[in-house]
Amino acid sequence: MSEILRKQLEKITPVTDSEFDYILSHFTSKKLKKHQFLVQEDDLVPNDFFVVHGLLKACFVNQDGKEHILQFAAEDWWITDYQAYFNQTKATLTIDCIEPTEVLCLSLYNREKLCADMHKIEHFFRKKSNAGYVALQRRILSLLNSSAKERYDQFLQQYPTLFQRMPKTLIAAYLGVSRETLSRLSA
Amino acid sequence: MSEILRKQLEKITPVTDSEFDYILSHFTSKKLKKHQFLVQEDDLVPNDFFVVHGLLKACFVNQDGKEHILQFAAEDWWITDYQAYFNQTKATLTIDCIEPTEVLCLSLYNREKLCADMHKIEHFFRKKSNAGYVALQRRILSLLNSSAKERYDQFLQQYPTLFQRMPKTLIAAYLGVSRETLSRLSA
DNA sequence: CGCGCGATTGAGTAATTTCAAATCTAGTGG
DNA sequence: CCACTAGATTTGAAATTACTCAATCGCGCG
Numbered sequence: 001m002s003e004i005l006r007k008q009l010e011k012i013t014p015v016t017d018s019e020f021d022y023i024l025s026h027f028t029s030k031k032l033k034k035h036q037f038l039v040q041e042d043d044l045v046p047n048d049f050f051v052v053h054g055l056l057k058a059c060f061v062n063q064d065g066k067e068h069i070l071q072f073a074a075e076d077w078w079i080t081d082y083q084a085y086f087n088q089t090k091a092t093l094t095i096d097c098i099e100p101t102e103v104l105c106l107s108l109y110n111r112e113k114l115c116a117d118m119h120k121i122e123h124f125f126r127k128k129s130n131a132g133y134v135a136l137q138r139r140i141l142s143l144l145n146s147s148a149k150e151r152y153d154q155f156l157q158q159y160p161t162l163f164q165r166m167p168k169t170l171i172a173a174y175l176g177v178s179r180e181t182l183s184r185l186s187a
Numbered sequence: 188m189s190e191i192l193r194k195q196l197e198k199i200t201p202v203t204d205s206e207f208d209y210i211l212s213h214f215t216s217k218k219l220k221k222h223q224f225l226v227q228e229d230d231l232v233p234n235d236f237f238v239v240h241g242l243l244k245a246c247f248v249n250q251d252g253k254e255h256i257l258q259f260a261a262e263d264w265w266i267t268d269y270q271a272y273f274n275q276t277k278a279t280l281t282i283d284c285i286e287p288t289e290v291l292c293l294s295l296y297n298r299e300k301l302c303a304d305m306h307k308i309e310h311f312f313r314k315k316s317n318a319g320y321v322a323l324q325r326r327i328l329s330l331l332n333s334s335a336k337e338r339y340d341q342f343l344q345q346y347p348t349l350f351q352r353m354p355k356t357l358i359a360a361y362l363g364v365s366r367e368t369l370s371r372l373s374a
Numbered sequence: 375c376g377c378g379c380g381a382t383t384g385a386g387t388a389a390t391t392t393c394a395a396a397t398c399t400a401g402t403g404g
Numbered sequence: 405c406c407a408c409t410a411g412a413t414t415t416g417a418a419a420t421t422a423c424t425c426a427a428t429c430g431c432g433c434g
Contacts, residue, residue, distance in 0.1 A: 060328050068331040070324055083321045115310065122309050123302065129316035134270045136323035137257055141247050143330045144255040144363045148422075167380060176331045181422055183382055335390075354412060365391055370414055 002027075004076055005050055005104060012127050013120045023121065026110035032101045038079075039095040045084040047105040051077050054101025055165055058093050059173065069174040072098075072162055078128070098166050148177045152185045189214075191263055192237055192291060199314050200307040210308065213297035219288045225266075226282040232271040234292040238264050241288025242352055245280050246360065256361040259285075259349055265315070285353050335364045339372045 005027075006020050015023065027050070032038060038056060039045055049056075051073050058079055059069045070093060073079035081093040085108060115122040142151055155175060156163055163171065172182040192214075193207050202210065214237070219225060225243060226232055236243075238260050245266055246256045257280060260266035268280040272295060302309040329338055342362060343350055350358065359369040 060332060062332050066332075068328060070328060070331075082317070082324060086317055086321060115313070119306050119309065122306065122313055126302070126309055126313040126316060129313060129320055130269070130273055133316055133319050133323065134273060136320065136327065137269060139327060140323065140330065141255060141257060143327065144257075145247060145249050145253075169380070178423055179381080180383085180424080184422095186382095356412070366413080367392080367415085368390060371390095373414095 001029075001052060002104065004052055008050075008076055009124055012124045015120070019118070023114060023118075026114055027104040027106050030103050030105055032097045032103070034097055034100055036101075037094065037096045038103070039081050039084075039091050039093060041091055041094055043084075043091045044088070045081045045091050046107050048078055048080045048082075048085055048108075048111065049073075049095075049103040049105055051075055051079065052102040052104060054097060054103075055099040055162075056095055056097050056101055056103075057166075057170060058095045060093055067173050068176070069170060072159075072166075072170075072174065074162060074165075098170070143176060148175065148181055149185050151175045151177075152182065188216075188239060189291065191239055195237075195263055196311055199311045202307070206305070210301060210305075213301055214291040214293050217290050217292055219284045219290070221284055221287055223288075224281065224283045225290070226268050226271075226278050226280060228278055228281055230271075230278045231275070232268045232278050233294050235265055235267045235269075235272055235295075235298065236260075236282075236290040236292055238262055238266065239289040239291060241284060241290075242286040242349075243282055243284050243288055243290075244353075244357060245282045247280055254360050255363070256357060259346075259353075259357075259361065261349060261352075285357070330363060335362065335368055336372050338362045338364075339369065 002024055005024070006015065009015050009020070009023070029052075030038075030049075032054070038049060039058075041061070053075050056073045056079055057069050058071050058073070058081065059067045061067050071079060079095060081091040081095065083089070084091040084093070088108065111125070115125060142154060146154065152171075152175060155171060168182055169179045172179040175182065177185075189211055192211070193202065196202050196207070196210070216239075217225075217236075219241070225236060226245075228248070240262050243260045243266055244256050245258050245260070245268065246254045248254050258266060266282060268278040268282065270276070271278040271280070275295065298312070302312060329341060333341065339358075339362060342358060355369055356366045359366040362369065364372075
């Protein structure tokens with residue numbers, strides 16, 4: 001179950017059995033059905049979520065009801081409305097399940113407690129955040145520099161499995177093109 | 188001089204005089220003229236840079252020679268090619284001075300040493316990275332959801348001083364529109 | 375079988391880019 | 405003080421790209 005979390009930790013820092021038990025005691029588990037919401041607009045967002053299995057999306061719905069996807073999260077990824085989570089403000093994003101999903105929930109309080117108690121956990125989250133920052137910079141460059149067709153090809157290459165696991169409409173909402181345009185790109 | 192760095196640190200964690208001296212001993216100082224390069228494509232990137240004063244840009248130049256700006260950095264900001272810096276690989280970005288600039292340089296080795304030695308410094312960098320992550324997510328949403336005109340207005344509101352300090356061409360390259368389009372938006 | 379969701383296709387429209395030319399501005403040297 | 409130049413900005417017009425709206429197609433499931 002939670003071995004997947006331990007594996008991710010150990011990619012950055014070794015943890016003993018008892019350390020891992022201690023860490024894990026700060027998480028709670030949650031199972032969700034397809035289409036179930038994890039975060040809704042204007043909710044408070046107490047938790048960051050580590051995906052054990054399943055698939056989720058975090059999206060922003062604008063005034064016209066148009067949906068833009070900020071991130072997906074499959075096994076071994078983290079997801080939440082980070083702006084609302086870190087600042088303890090209300091969610092502007094909606095997070096829901098594309099597939100039946102199980103997540104481990106980490107409250108901000110427990111995250112900060114773990115970071116304060118265990119230097120290696122603070123190290124782990126710093127490393128993860130740095131890597132995430134670099135990934136977002138790459139996505140921004142892709143949005144600035146690449147055409148719709150190029151972004152489509154990049155997505156296909158970078159996330160071949162995700163591409164299979166969800167309707168193309170969602171990929172269009174992630175890449176920033178209409179579903180019709182995306183459809184015409186496949187050629 | 189370096190009081191500006193101390194102030195930034197103390198927004199997140201208090202530091203004593205001797206702690207700050209110790210921290211500062213891990214930085215070197217560098218002064219640059221307008222148009223001087225801090226990082227060039229294919230360089231190794233040993234340092235992250237904290238801006239004491241001045242103004243820089245980090246940009247990606249594509250095959251057609253077109254320039255896209257990933258970030259600006261004025262006083263109190265950090266800048267480098269983070270992908271190259273964290274992974275110790277070659278730069279894909281170019282960083283140069285829009286104004287005469289003074290920076291404090293922090294090598295990856297010294298950064299990791301500081302983080303290992305002082306838990307509060309690791310905490311500081313984690314917090315900074317988290318805040319940066321959220322800021323990049325906001326920029327991605329802006330690119331996905333907002334029109335050129337809206338992005339222009341957002342920039343103007345968010346960075347009114349930057350807007351004054353550089354040619355509009357650069358703002359266009361940051362927002363992802365041509366300079367001609369940007370010009371037409373001012374109306 | 376037929377419903378419903380997702381994907382595709384067509385046609386017209388809107389936004390932005392490109393290329394070219396004109397205009398403006400600040401700084402320089404006479 | 406003025407003329408000159410380089411860089412920055414603006415404007416125009418044509419071309420491109422992607423969007424919207426509407427209709428159609430395809431397929432899996434009850």
